Amino acid sequence: MTTDTLTSESLIQIEDQYGAHNYHPLPVVLSKGEGVYVWDVEGKKYFDFLSAYSAVNQGHCHPRIIGALEKQARRLTLTSRAFYNDKLGEFEKFASELFGFDKLLPMNTGAEAVETALKIARRWGYEKKGIAENEAQIIVCKNNFHGRTTTIISFSNDPVARKNFGPYTNGFIKIEYDNIADLEDAIANNKNVVAFMAEPIQGEAGVYVPQEGYLAKAKQICEENNVLFIADEVQTGIARTGKLLATCGNCSCNVSCEKKPEVKPDILILGKAISGGVYPVSGVLANNDIMNVITPGSHGSTFGGNPLAAVVAIEALKVIQDEKLAENAARLGEIFRSELNAFIETCDLVKLVRGKGLLNAIVINDSEESDTAWNICLKLRDNGLLAKPTHGNIIRFAPPLVMTEDELMECIAIIKNTLSSF
């Protein structure tokens, strides 16, 4: 059986029968992508307004990234870290300099990079901060999303992600996001806190943007208490929010500079768009005083740091710089929010629009349990634009950052027309 000639309907049926049901996809079967567009197996063309949860910031099948992949795939793909390879060092140097840290620890998926950051923070707590064995505590935020491993879901408060997956990993304290008093309380009189981990914008929770200055203040409190600030920028990083990192200062330049970082995390977690969605690449960045707690044998991954990943990631990051995608995301994001804000004045269906750069969401004026957002996404699909609800009544809009202003205006028209038809 070849699947090349099958219809969307039969392909969905095959997945339904033979695949585990760990997702509930929008019914559309894609077989081709280029830039901001994807095509289904029947040949219908769509604007991609999800970008694989912000992994495809550079656009689908970017020719430079695919070129790097092809060339390296013919030379060497995997050696394991039992031996050196001739590309990893170049990637480590490039990423360390670009993001302004001493060292990179490369992994593959976002969840693995989060796990890596947690392990580094705990070790640092025992070996540098002098915390008693097995007493380390890490503060996280309610409604966080950091991935799907058993430890990570242990500190999630999404019942769907947690139910019947216990026993859960200990050592985490949950506080309100965007609440400085809560952070102060959690740190005060608790000498066992080693780190505070947060998303600069809570993406999965529904693109929840914290108040201006929250991250800087949180980082300051951490510093005063010898607690590491861990930024999970797996979704917000790599130009998505109009800056190279969401924790960068208020400019849309394409390097993470020392001049005016809003917040300089002690540990930075990256994934998703670090490879332009071409190959699973993730990583953790930190300075030597922290990263040096990792010693041979204490952490690893067979695929982490492989030469194919290294060349793909370098090229994907260079595309972000060369095509000024942070600037483009900042500019188009302003247009998107101002157009939609003007529109919702006239439309009771949408409560509000929020976001930064090209990571935005609309909140539908209906209950969390209603299927209105899902039905809107089905209609958007029919009208040639793909987006997905996150948390019931919220629809995230995150197109590839290579979009032009004309294309964005076309998308805004599709979104307005679709919402008006409800």
Ligand SMILES: *Cc1c(COP(=O)(O)O)cnc(C)c1O
């Ligand atoms: C997607 C995501 C992760 C997990 O990444 P995977 O590659 O799916 O494991 C972690 N943190 C944040 C903020 C994410 O958006």
